[in-house]
Amino acid sequence: MAGTGSGSLPRYIAQRVLLVIPMIWVILTLVFVVLRVAPGDPISAAVGGKLDADALAQRREALGLNRPMIAQYWDYLSSVAHLDFGTTFSDNQPVLRVIRDNGGATLSLTMAAFAIALLVGIPLGLVAGRYRDSIGDVVIRLFGILTYAAPIFFVGFLLQVYVAQPLGLPTGGASSPMTAFLVTPRTHILLIDVFLSGNSDAILDVLKHLLLPAVTLGLLICGVFIRLVRVNILQTMQADYVEAAEARGISRGKVTRHHALRNALVPVVTVIGLQFAMLLGGAVLTESTFNWPGLGQKLVDYINERDYGAVQGIVTIFAIAVVVVSVVVDVVNALIDPRVRY
Structure with a gap:
């Protein structure tokens, strides 16, 4: 039996x-076909006013x-297989260079937003499950529904008007011009570069610029975590081993924190891959709202220019990233929950 179980994980x-x-092949095919069936000539749309007919x-x-x-x-499949994602039509530069120069900003935003979603969603879900049908539970569930359903650009606008101005927080960009001038780009990820620089003023400036976009994007998915944790806390609290622990005199709060919460987090790990896809989609709107210099903002610019060479490359990168993260999440889930291996 042990050998069968151990062999199931590698399989x-x-x-x-x-x-x-x-x-990935299906995604690449869909991206290729959708962009090709769009009406109009992409070259004329991208640079038609700059070049003559010849x-x-x-x-x-x-x-x-x-x-x-x-x-x-x-040619498209062959290029992607060789990690060549094409060239932009409008400014004639490799898509990989666009990704290198702007991907770090999107990565910083999505990781910060994901951390906020977990830090807000998991504790609130725990409280809602622990105090079921209380006023706090109702308020938390309502908060989760509103954050999930509210348009992300509208949430960003509200934060810009009612939070940024009173607190003196920046409403756009990834840093002030002085910080961008002082910090030497080493990794193409500004958040890491400012920490490497050791300049405390630059670090604070970048964190201030990151705060509102990350909160806006993090609120988009924290409602999902609230609901997942709450539902699974309620189910776990009805399990026999929880009743046995309470019968031994262990307080309900301690049982919830040390027993129920651990099992309730398993479904959260399962949906992380799906939420990562939602984060990337939300990053496009968030970056546009806050003028954040990431891939989402560049994607919107290239769409407006009808530059489907750039759009094709960036969407392909997004799709591959989602697939890879989903596979990693599945593997991690198999490690922490042996039931999914069978």
Whole structure:
């Protein structure tokens, strides 16, 4: 029996890793097809006012857009397999450079937002489950519903008007111009670069700029964690081992913290991959609302310019990131909950 159980984990991990290939292939195909069936000429839309007809024709030929669709599709798959995500049409630079220069800001925002969602959602879910049907439970559930349902740009606007101005917090950008001038870019992740610089004023400035966008995006998914933790706390508190612990004289609060909460967090780990996808989607709106210099803001700019070379590359990166995170979450979930291996 022990050998069967130990062998199930490597087999499960291998199955999840192998599933990445068809998942990514389907995503790449959808991105390619959706962008190609959009009406209009992307080259004319991107640089039509800057080049004459001959130059536009040469640009289309250089980018391979005059080739048969199946040939373009094969070139696209081959390029992605070699980690080449194409070139932007509007400013003619590699998409990987755009990702390198702007991806750090999006990564900082999503990680900070995710931390806020966990720090807010898990304790509130615990309190709501612990004091079921109380006034606090009703208020917390209402808060979770509102944060999940409220449009993210509207929440950002409210924070800018009613929080940023009274507290003197910045309402846009990732840092002040002076901080950007003083800090040497080493990792292309500003939050890490300012800590490496050791400049306390620059660190405080970057954290101030990060606070409101991270809170806005974090509120988007904290309601999911509130509901998950609450429901699973209620289910776990009815388990036999919880009743046995209470019968031995252990206080209900201690049983909730040390026994029920641990099991209630298993479903939270399960949905982290899905919430990561929601975070990336929310990052697009959050970055636009706060003029945050990340991939979401660049994606909106390129969409407005009809630059589907850039859109295709950035969306592909987002999709691959979501798939990889989902697989990692599945593996971690299998490690902490052996039931999912079978």
